[in-house]
Amino acid sequence: MGLVLTEEEKMISEMAEGFFADKAPAKQLRELRDNRDETGFNRGLWGEMAEMGFAGVLIDEEHGGSNMGFMEAGLIAEQMGRNLTASPFISTAILAATALNKGGSKEQKTEWLPKIASGETIMALALEEGRKHNPAATNMSAERSGNGFKLNGQKGMVIDGHVADQYIVVARTSGEAGNMDGLTLFLVDPKTKGIAIERTQMVDSRNSARIEFEDVEVNADAVLGEVDKGGDVLKAIVNAGKAAIAAELLGTGGEAFRQTTDYIRERKQFGVEVGSFQALQHRSAHLYSELEICRSAVLMALTAMDMDATGSELPVAMAKAKLGSVSKLAGLEGVQMHGGVGMTDEYDIGLYLKRIRVAQELFGDANYQMEQIASMKGY
Amino acid sequence: MSDFKEFRAEVRDWLAENCPEEMRTPMSGFSDACWGGRKFKFESKAQEQWMRRMAEKGWTVPTWPKEYGGGGLSKEEAKVLASEMKRIKARSPLSSFGIWMLGPALLKFGTHEQKLEHLPPIARGEIRWCQGYSEPGAGSDLAALQTKCEDMGDHFLINGQKVWTSYADKADWIFCLVRTDPKAKKHEGISFVLFDMETPGVEAKPIKLISGRSPFCETFFEDVKAHKHNLVGELNKGWTIAKYLLTHEREMIGGMGGDDMRPISEIVAGTVGLVDGKLPDAMLRAKVAEAEVDEWSYMLTMQRKLAEAKAGASLGADSSMLKYYGTELNKRRYELMMDAAGHDGLEWEGARSNDGDLARTWLRTKGNSIEGGTSEVQLNIISKHILRMPGA
Numbered sequence: 137m138g139l140v141l142t143e144e145e146k147m148i149s150e151m152a153e154g155f156f157a158d159k160a161p162a163k164q165l166r167e168l169r170d171n172r173d174e175t176g177f178n179r180g181l182w183g184e185m186a187e188m189g190f191a192g193v194l195i196d197e198e199h200g201g202s203n204m205g206f207m208e209a210g211l212i213a214e215q216m217g218r219n220l221t222a223s224p225f226i227s228t229a230i231l232a233a234t235a236l237n238k239g240g241s242k243e244q245k246t247e248w249l250p251k252i253a254s255g256e257t258i259m260a261l262a263l264e265e266g267r268k269h270n271p272a273a274t275n276m277s278a279e280r281s282g283n284g285f286k287l288n289g290q291k292g293m294v295i296d297g298h299v300a301d302q303y304i305v306v307a308r309t310s311g312e313a314g315n316m317d318g319l320t321l322f323l324v325d326p327k328t329k330g331i332a333i334e335r336t337q338m339v340d341s342r343n344s345a346r347i348e349f350e351d352v353e354v355n356a357d358a359v360l361g362e363v364d365k366g367g368d369v370l371k372a373i374v375n376a377g378k379a380a381i382a383a384e385l386l387g388t389g390g391e392a393f394r395q396t397t398d399y400i401r402e403r404k405q406f407g408v409e410v411g412s413f414q415a416l417q418h419r420s421a422h423l424y425s426e427l428e429i430c431r432s433a434v435l436m437a438l439t440a441m442d443m444d445a446t447g448s449e450l451p452v453a454m455a456k457a458k459l460g461s462v463s464k465l466a467g468l469e470g471v472q473m474h475g476g477v478g479m480t481d482e483y484d485i486g487l488y489l490k491r492i493r494v495a496q497e498l499f500g501d502a503n504y505q506m507e508q509i510a511s512m513k514g515y
Numbered sequence: 516m517s518d519f520k521e522f523r524a525e526v527r528d529w530l531a532e533n534c535p536e537e538m539r540t541p542m543s544g545f546s547d548a549c550w551g552g553r554k555f556k557f558e559s560k561a562q563e564q565w566m567r568r569m570a571e572k573g574w575t576v577p578t579w580p581k582e583y584g585g586g587g588l589s590k591e592e593a594k595v596l597a598s599e600m601k602r603i604k605a606r607s608p609l610s611s612f613g614i615w616m617l618g619p620a621l622l623k624f625g626t627h628e629q630k631l632e633h634l635p636p637i638a639r640g641e642i643r644w645c646q647g648y649s650e651p652g653a654g655s656d657l658a659a660l661q662t663k664c665e666d667m668g669d670h671f672l673i674n675g676q677k678v679w680t681s682y683a684d685k686a687d688w689i690f691c692l693v694r695t696d697p698k699a700k701k702h703e704g705i706s707f708v709l710f711d712m713e714t715p716g717v718e719a720k721p722i723k724l725i726s727g728r729s730p731f732c733e734t735f736f737e738d739v740k741a742h743k744h745n746l747v748g749e750l751n752k753g754w755t756i757a758k759y760l761l762t763h764e765r766e767m768i769g770g771m772g773g774d775d776m777r778p779i780s781e782i783v784a785g786t787v788g789l790v791d792g793k794l795p796d797a798m799l800r801a802k803v804a805e806a807e808v809d810e811w812s813y814m815l816t817m818q819r820k821l822a823e824a825k826a827g828a829s830l831g832a833d834s835s836m837l838k839y840y841g842t843e844l845n846k847r848r849y850e851l852m853m854d855a856a857g858h859d860g861l862e863w864e865g866a867r868s869n870d871g872d873l874a875r876t877w878l879r880t881k882g883n884s885i886e887g888g889t890s891e892v893q894l895n896i897i898s899k900h901i902l903r904m905p906g907a
């Protein structure tokens with residue numbers, strides 16, 4: 137039922153584990169940060185990830201993908217989480233691939249999916265506009281103009297927005313902010329006139345962008361899916377994002393926990409290892425339990441994604457809610473149990489705390505998911 | 516899964532024919548459960564029929580071998596049976612410590628003769644067992660137990676006291692931890708013996724709990740003679756068996772919600788009512804959603820751990836994780852149910868509240884994180900055996 141990995145899934149997971157630990161450990165993120173790298177991730181790595189089939193994990197063979205499926209995508213994300221690996225995996229392999237799979241015309245698929253799978257094209261989803269995730273609140277306008285549309289508005293938290301070769305822009309073609317109806321998705325070239333991009337350095341040393349659109353003209357064939365009916369495709373994209381981020385957080389939280397327990401097993405005070413103090417043992421054992429619970433939630437969400445992406449909204453929201461709160465606990469306890477060194481830049485635990493803070497916010501924090509769950513379940 | 520299509524169809528037909536309608540309704544309380552045993556009075560004809568028919572099939576203990584009264588089903592088949600029973604909301608035909616605790620231990624450590632003697636009566640609901648572990652001076656520190664057991668040649672002689680013995684006054688037999696070597700280190704002088712509660716010298720005195728009910732007893736042994744062939748495993752090697760049995764007890768307690776298996780949101784919404792499709796108290800709504808996420812994830816974890824065990828891994832110390840998490844969660848569930856019920860949940864007597872069933876059950880759940888080893892003890896076990904913390 138997906139709660140226990142098949143031999144094949146285990147193999148993929150182990151392969152990903154070895155790959156990221158070897159090619160993209162936390163050290164790489166530090167280097168990118170310290171060198172103020174312009175890209176924010178290692179392009180060579182992304183190329184290798186494409187060769188491994190990771191970039192095309194959700195893309196069918198016909199379009200050059202490996203079509204491994206969502207469970208595998210999650211297992212890959214988990215290992216990236218463990219290693220704090222920076223890459224366009226979420227923006228491109230998950231979000232953009234889902235957008236094209238669900239909403240793309242035959243031509244759009246033929247044009248873009250092979251380029252995503254090969255690692256050639258990086259895509260970014262320009263969705264968020266406010267402080268918090270809220271797709272229905274989309275206010276950016278797309279007005280009909282000549283043979284196409286004219287886009288006006290601004291976007292934030294566009295992951296990989298500073299280096300993307302192509303944007304998927306969510307804009308309002310009708311209706312009022314607060315409504316999922318009236319949204320339309322557009323494929324937009326970042327070099328189009330009227331686009332201003334500001335790279336934003338985030339607390340987790342990754343990049344996203346704020347983007348201004350001023351009278352940006354696009355053709356009618358830039359529309360991804362149907363005009364005014366982008367909400368459904370958008371829901372599928374966001375759902376995929378949540379599931380992948382939940383899986384990433386399982387890795388990030390789990391690794392923060394592992395480093396913490398490793399540390400307290402060795403660190404001595406009062407002549408004994410601090411891990412011999414029951415106060416720390418019980419909090420560790422509690423966190424262990426929570427993380428085990430989390431793993432089941434993530435595996436179920438991934439299974440649901442593979443089975444039926446529309447029926448998966450509830451389990452995915454539940455997994456994202458659970459992982460949002462538990463990974464935060466893992467980060468907080470991690471720093472606390474490290475004591476003073478936990479506050480230093482030298483130790484990795486702080487990097488984990490920071491990445492968790494960002495990832496739990498993406499596509500809605502635990503409070504948001506809980507609100508969604510209550511609404512979905514009708515209470 | 517499709518391999519079990521035929522079996523599923525068979526089970527479905529059999530259940531349709533054999534599960535009485537009255538046994539397809541939710542139990543209104545713990546007292547509705549069928550415990551079996553010599554002293555047990557069936558609540559209804561249907562309850563008795565249901566237990567007997569299931570026992571005949573071996574389905575009160577579906578995975579036990581047929582020769583010991585079980586159904587001889589594989590884990591997968593047992594799952595099919597459970598899901599088919601769930602589908603028609605069938606009650607459990609028989610609940611007992613014999614099934615949950617002693618059975619698994621005997622299957623692993625008992626001799627063929629011991630299994631033949633004790634397992635079929637458990638399966639048929641004829642003998643009800645109680646657990647003689649805790650003593651006044653040996654709770655969390657169970658291995659400190661003092662109940663003395665001397666080898667008198669042709670029998671054992673037992674003297675001492677147990678406490679918190681659930682249903683000792685209703686049980687027919689006891690599985691009991693006794694000290695057989697007072698000079699050995701505390702874990703090494705303990706044995707695991709079985710004897711009849713009707714043996715002269717055994718006395719069980721019920722203890723009244725905060726719920727007002729008396730499900731457990733102080734149990735006294737004065738010159739109790741036990742048959743030596745009812746020593747399970749080797750003399751002085753009882754601790755291993757005791758611990759093995761505890762992992763089963765913990766799985767069982769961890770998996771035991773209340774009788775009301777509905778999602779917590781449904782229960783709370785049913786009690787409080789919705790305004791514009793929402794629970795009107797935003798804080799309560801948030802807590803319910805949080806509990807619901809945890810209950811869902813926990814249930815999946817139970818399934819995952821059991822499935823992993825099938826694939827060859829043993830549950831081991833993870834039974835402590837499940838016990839810890841499941842019982843804390845169940846306590847939270849009942850706190851929320853009491854929050855939702857408000858004044859109505861506070862009634863202690865009278866027909867309206869079914870004699871304070873909610874309040875009493877709420878109080879009973881407080882014991883979930885104490886019985887079978889406290890939450891703190893489970894966290895100790897996780898620290899030591901899973902996290903390998905120093906000095907744990």
Ligand SMILES: Cc1cc2nc3c(=O)[nH]c(=O)nc-3n(C[C@H](O)[C@H](O)[C@H](O)COP(=O)(O)OP(=O)(O)OC[C@H]3O[C@@H](n4cnc5c(N)ncnc54)[C@H](O)[C@@H]3O)c2cc1C
Nearest residue numbers: 646647648649654655679680681882885886887888889891
């Ligand atoms: C409803 C119920 C049913 C029961 N049924 C049975 C039964 O059928 N048969 C049977 O034999 N027993 C039964 N018990 C007894 C149960 O196993 C014990 O109550 C339990 O093991 C705790 O022991 P204690 O009561 O002596 O508490 P204590 O051990 O005195 O514990 C007191 C407090 O100290 C804490 N504590 C103790 N040691 C440690 C430690 N090392 N680290 C941190 N904290 C610690 C405990 O967690 C607890 O909070 C039952 C108990 C209950 C509540």
